[in-house]
Amino acid sequence: MQHAYCKGLTGPPGKYLYNKPRLSITQYNKIMKALIIEGQNEHHWQRSRTSIALKQIIEKSGIFTANIMVSPARDEDINDFVVGFSPYNVVLLDYTGQDWPEKTRHNFVEYVKNGGGVVVCNKAASAFPGWPEYNEIAGLGGYAGQENREGVSITIQDGAPIYNSAPGKGKEAGQYHEFAVQSLNPSHPILKGLPERWLHAEDMLPAGLRGPAKNLEVLAYAHSYKGYGGSGNNEPVMMTIRYGEGRVFHTTLGHSDNDPLFPPAIECAGFITTLRRGTEWAATGNVLQDVPSIFPSETSSLRWPFYEDIQTDIEAVIQRIQTYETGKSIDCFHILQLLVQENSGDQDSMDILHQQIIRLLTAEETTNDSKRILCRDFSWMANEPYRKVYKKLKENQVISAEAEFALNMMTP
Amino acid sequence: MRSNRREFLRKAGIATMGMGMFPTIVKSSVLGLNGRVSPSNKIPMIVIGCGAMGNANLNTFISFDDVKIIAVCDVDHTRTTDSKKIIDTHYGNNDCRMYGDFREMLEQEQSDTAAISLPDHWHAIISCATANKKIDIYGEKPLARYLRESRAIADTVKRNQVIWQTGSQQRSVESFRHAASLVRNGVIGNVSAVEVGLPDGGTYIGNPQKMDVPENVNWDMWLGPAPKVPFRGILHWHWRWIMEYSGGQLTDWAGHHIDIAHWGLGLDHTGPLTIKATGRPNNDGIYNVPVAYDIECEYANGLQMRIANQSRLSHGMGVLWKGSNGWIHVNRHALNASDEDILKVQIDESGIHLYESTNHQRNFIDCVKSREAPITPAETGHRSISVAYLAEIAMKTGQKLYWDPQNERFTDNNIYATRLLQRPYRSPWKIPV
Numbered sequence: 001m002q003h004a005y006c007k008g009l010t011g012p013p014g015k016y017l018y019n020k021p022r023l024s025i026t027q028y029n030k031i032m033k034a035l036i037i038e039g040q041n042e043h044h045w046q047r048s049r050t051s052i053a054l055k056q057i058i059e060k061s062g063i064f065t066a067n068i069m070v071s072p073a074r075d076e077d078i079n080d081f082v083v084g085f086s087p088y089n090v091v092l093l094d095y096t097g098q099d100w101p102e103k104t105r106h107n108f109v110e111y112v113k114n115g116g117g118v119v120v121c122n123k124a125a126s127a128f129p130g131w132p133e134y135n136e137i138a139g140l141g142g143y144a145g146q147e148n149r150e151g152v153s154i155t156i157q158d159g160a161p162i163y164n165s166a167p168g169k170g171k172e173a174g175q176y177h178e179f180a181v182q183s184l185n186p187s188h189p190i191l192k193g194l195p196e197r198w199l200h201a202e203d204m205l206p207a208g209l210r211g212p213a214k215n216l217e218v219l220a221y222a223h224s225y226k227g228y229g230g231s232g233n234n235e236p237v238m239m240t241i242r243y244g245e246g247r248v249f250h251t252t253l254g255h256s257d258n259d260p261l262f263p264p265a266i267e268c269a270g271f272i273t274t275l276r277r278g279t280e281w282a283a284t285g286n287v288l289q290d291v292p293s294i295f296p297s298e299t300s301s302l303r304w305p306f307y308e309d310i311q312t313d314i315e316a317v318i319q320r321i322q323t324y325e326t327g328k329s330i331d332c333f334h335i336l337q338l339l340v341q342e343n344s345g346d347q348d349s350m351d352i353l354h355q356q357i358i359r360l361l362t363a364e365e366t367t368n369d370s371k372r373i374l375c376r377d378f379s380w381m382a383n384e385p386y387r388k389v390y391k392k393l394k395e396n397q398v399i400s401a402e403a404e405f406a407l408n409m410m411t412p
Numbered sequence: 413m414r415s416n417r418r419e420f421l422r423k424a425g426i427a428t429m430g431m432g433m434f435p436t437i438v439k440s441s442v443l444g445l446n447g448r449v450s451p452s453n454k455i456p457m458i459v460i461g462c463g464a465m466g467n468a469n470l471n472t473f474i475s476f477d478d479v480k481i482i483a484v485c486d487v488d489h490t491r492t493t494d495s496k497k498i499i500d501t502h503y504g505n506n507d508c509r510m511y512g513d514f515r516e517m518l519e520q521e522q523s524d525t526a527a528i529s530l531p532d533h534w535h536a537i538i539s540c541a542t543a544n545k546k547i548d549i550y551g552e553k554p555l556a557r558y559l560r561e562s563r564a565i566a567d568t569v570k571r572n573q574v575i576w577q578t579g580s581q582q583r584s585v586e587s588f589r590h591a592a593s594l595v596r597n598g599v600i601g602n603v604s605a606v607e608v609g610l611p612d613g614g615t616y617i618g619n620p621q622k623m624d625v626p627e628n629v630n631w632d633m634w635l636g637p638a639p640k641v642p643f644r645g646i647l648h649w650h651w652r653w654i655m656e657y658s659g660g661q662l663t664d665w666a667g668h669h670i671d672i673a674h675w676g677l678g679l680d681h682t683g684p685l686t687i688k689a690t691g692r693p694n695n696d697g698i699y700n701v702p703v704a705y706d707i708e709c710e711y712a713n714g715l716q717m718r719i720a721n722q723s724r725l726s727h728g729m730g731v732l733w734k735g736s737n738g739w740i741h742v743n744r745h746a747l748n749a750s751d752e753d754i755l756k757v758q759i760d761e762s763g764i765h766l767y768e769s770t771n772h773q774r775n776f777i778d779c780v781k782s783r784e785a786p787i788t789p790a791e792t793g794h795r796s797i798s799v800a801y802l803a804e805i806a807m808k809t810g811q812k813l814y815w816d817p818q819n820e821r822f823t824d825n826n827i828y829a830t831r832l833l834q835r836p837y838r839s840p841w842k843i844p845v
Contacts, residue, residue, distance in 0.1 A: 049616065052616060052695075052696075053695075056695060056696060260612070260723060261612060261692075261703055261704040261723065262692060262704055305695070306695050326621075326622060326644070327619055327620065327622065327644070329619055330619060330700070331695055334696070334700070338692070340809075341690075341807065341808070341809070342810060343810070344809055344811050345811075376656075377655075380808065380828055380831045381809070381828055401639070401640060401839075402639065405639065405835075405836050405838075408836035409831055409835070409836055
């Protein structure tokens with residue numbers, strides 16, 4: 001579980017702790033609304049709850065707020081699962097299971113036709129084999145076990161998509177491994193500015209997807225190695241589909257069965273970045289997000305636990321700690337703990353973290369709720385300079401108990 | 413006519429039973445029995461903590477003819493009321509007394525035994541207070557929340573010469589005993605590595621807002637020695653997922669599977685020499701215990717123990733001992749070995765015969781009478797959970813820890829790790845010694 005994501009916080013604070021501006025919502029007038037649908041899926045969705053990861057990933061772009069809607073379970077009656085999509089700028093599908101009721105299907109098709117945005121996440125592509133409109137929206141799907149599935153399959157040869165319309169087998173699932181993702185249209189807004197080839201963290205690469213493939217553009221592909229149980233072809237991994245006025249971003253990346261708690265494929269910086277950009281594109285037709293300053297290279301993958309670049313963007317984490325109030329997301333403290341854990345052997349990095357924590361404890365702008373947690377959960381690592389900080393905090397009646405706790409922690 | 417007669421008999425029966433039971437609610441020491449019950453008397457028991465485990469234990473003890481539950485205590489009035497109902501219905505009377513404060517209960521009640529099933533952060537204070545009253549204790553695992561508290565319980569139990577049974581009930585299950593016994597007798601040869609699989613812990617409830625405390629709950633008392641925090645709906649059961657009160661699946665299950673791993677290797681009175689651990693909580697949400705973890709310990713003679721959430725291990729949940737002549741794996745659903753003949757080996761007269769108990773609670777009561785040690789005494793429970801406490805410290809600090817299990821200190825004088833052997837209590841509570 002050692003990751004390379006936050007090693008090397010060395011050097012003067014200015015070098016790594018720069019204040020990177022995040023995309024401001026003012027660029028969109030107001031924060032956009034996303035809907036994530038889950039509730040049934042092929043893999044262990046109950047354990048992995050990919051939908052929570054999807055929510056956190058897109059919300060951390062700063063431009064979306066996401067609702068998760070959980071359908072009835074596979075053995076429950078789904079007839080009352082009526083969903084209205086029109087309030088949302090974009091709908092993310094993490095669902096494969098029972099057919100939705102007629103009303104919901106109708107609402108969905110109307111929503112997309114009239115310009116709604118859709119993100120199809122890996123197995124959701126084959127959610128509804130018998131629903132032609134949906135299959136046009138998803139473009140391609142995987143239908144494991146179906147020998148003579150009709151529809152087009154696409155492979156990429158010499159930098160161009162090859163369409164094969166002969167009926168054939170559905171999807172082949174390979175083994176989990178790292179593989180390189182290659183851009184086919186690097187100037188598309190979703191991929192623009194990203195490296196054209198990068199190594200994706202361990203994932204399962206679907207091969208032989210089939211479907212109507214109308215108005216579909218393959219954005220990126222990966223080679224499916226026979227040695228990993230693959231097809232031996234270059235397979236599409238990211239595509240866009242136009243349906244009516246609607247925009248669809250379809251990614252085949254992001255399987256979670258190999259580590260349901262912290263799936264490498266979903267923590268991959270490349271997956272996170274392209275999902276965010278693809279979601280923005282589906283919602284608006286444009287991508288205004290910055291490209292990240294670090295990214296997986298051709299030969300080494302990069303994971304972002306917490307779905308953000310906590311190494312170079314630590315200032316954003318510090319800012320969240322500073323403004324934390326009970327009931328808000330607590331992940332900023334988890335990230336701080338992870339940084340401490342990962343850098344414990346590196347005195348220079350630890351010095352930077354100590355400076356940051358002391359700065360937070362002394363700053364008037366830091367909320368009392370935040371100081372409370374810093375006193376309780378980070379006093380074990382306090383060195384001598386903290387003592388006078390805690391003593392000063394003890395004078396603040398609202399947090400004097402926690403400051404005293406911290407002082408006691410220093411002298412067990 | 414017939415029903416009247418039945419009614420009469422029923423009432424008469426209750427009256428007689430009530431009179432017959434009189435001596436059992438008087439502490440036996442009052443009867444001049446040198447502080448101990450005579451086998452012919454029922455053993456009085458108090459129940460502290462009336463949650464899921466509290467009631468599970470209560471229901472077992474109440475079924476024993478030689479036990480009489482006399483009072484219950486919980487900070488949630490609804491829960492004491494529910495438990496009293498179970499007890500009074502069983503005895504056919506209205507005698508069970510209810511308390512919201514264990515101090516009052518220990519002051520008022522004359523009991524010989526206690527069943528304690530509380531959130532972990534309350535274990536040490538109440539267990540030590542109870543042991544200091546010379547009351548024998550059936551105490552739920554894990555022994556406590558922090559290593560120093562856990563040590564305090566083991567020492568207090570010893571000092572007071574009370575009987576303590578740790579609720580690591582797998583020791584009283586035949587498949588676990590059989591597996592441990594085979595390993596202990598060298599049937600799989602020299603064991604150089606053991607893997608312990610504990611549950612994945614992926615519970616998530618987001619970040620609840622502050623809310624009103626339910627009227628039936630004394631929130632300040634529920635928090636006890638833990639920091640004062642606003643109520644956010646965290647109460648029964650939820651405490652398992654918050655570090656101030658518990659360590660999640662790791663500390664819940666260490667008392668089961670690490671306990672069994674130790675048993676098979678004769679490590680009940682020692683611990684690891686080095687500990688390295690990584691672990692992560694959910695990315696977000698009020699629950700902050702590790703949900704994925706991977707721990708490597710080295711014991712004397714180079715024995716390696718790996719403890720991880722089940723998804724990380726090929727054998728999943730349970731204990732896998734790897735010996736020079738094969739392996740044995742045991743969990744609650746299965747007992748397997750590299751060769752099925754291994755499981756057929758009979759231990760002869762001259763072999764090591766592990767303590768035998770087929771009912772954990774019964775074993776406790778039997779020992780209360782015999783004054784013999786039960787199958788999982790406090791020291792054993794302390795050693796089983798110590799591995800998890802040390803792992804938590806290794807996770808938090810990110811450091812490899814060097815531990816002296818005999819003196820229970822870090823051999824490299826790691827001051828940060830030493831601080832984490834105990835957390836300061838909120839006033840007025842005092843850490844027991």
